[in-house]
Amino acid sequence: MNIQEIVEQAFNNGYLTPSMEAEVGKICETATELSVEEYMALDKLMGALLTGDIVAMPRKHFxxxxxxxxxxxxxxxxxxxxxxxxxxxxxxxxxxxxxxxxxxxxxxxxxxxxxxxxxxxxxxxxxxxxxxxxxxxxxxHRPDFYPERTVIQSTSSPNSGVVKQVSSLLESYAPDFENE
Incomplete structure (x- = not known):
């Protein structure tokens, strides 16, 4: 899924799941440059999170x-x-x-x-x-296959919320976006 599809799904559902959040983060981290549409989708998502139109689902309550x-x-x-x-x-x-x-x-x-x-x-x-x-x-007694495998790691620290992540991503990728 791309950023626009994830944001659209979040609006349809009314919430952003941790897996959706991780996918957006992964896309932003691996992309060399985001399109204007992707920036606008992230901006829309951040606004919806701030106003409560979309709720960021907690990572775990169990x-x-x-x-x-x-x-x-x-x-x-x-x-x-x-x-x-x-x-x-x-x-x-x-x-x-x-x-x-x-x-x-x-x-x-x-x-x-x-x-x-x-x-x-x-x-x-x-x-x-x-x-x-x-x-x-x-x-x-396992065979030594896939020596290049990597351990699953968290994409965000426990103290950073999705709003903070999206905000910092927008700021780092498009520092003058609002001024244009």
């Missing part, structure tokens, strides 16, 4: 408790293995493998998260351990 349980188990096992061998393991690869084979445990409150943790400790602790062990086994 957690998957399973993620923290799997990370904890993975880190414990990885530390044991790395202390006794020359192997270096990637926690992200191991956790992702295990998480893809375990049920999610989402919560929106601390009480809900505590409930999910207790439930997981009672009903799923063996399954979590099994899946982390299987992930480690597969990781250690």
């Amino acid at each position: 957690i998957n408790v399973m993620e923290e349980l799997v990370l904890s188990e993975s880190l414990t096992r990885i530390a044991q293995i790395e202390a006794t061998s020359d192997s270096t393991l990637e926690v992200g690869d191991i956790a992702a493998y295990a998480l893809n084979r375990l049920p999610p445990l989402y919560a929106t409150t601390e009480e809900g998260a505590n409930y999910q943790r207790e439930k997981a400790e009672q009903e799923l602790s063996e399954l979590i351990t099994e899946q982390v062990n299987e992930a480690i086994k597969r990781y250690l």
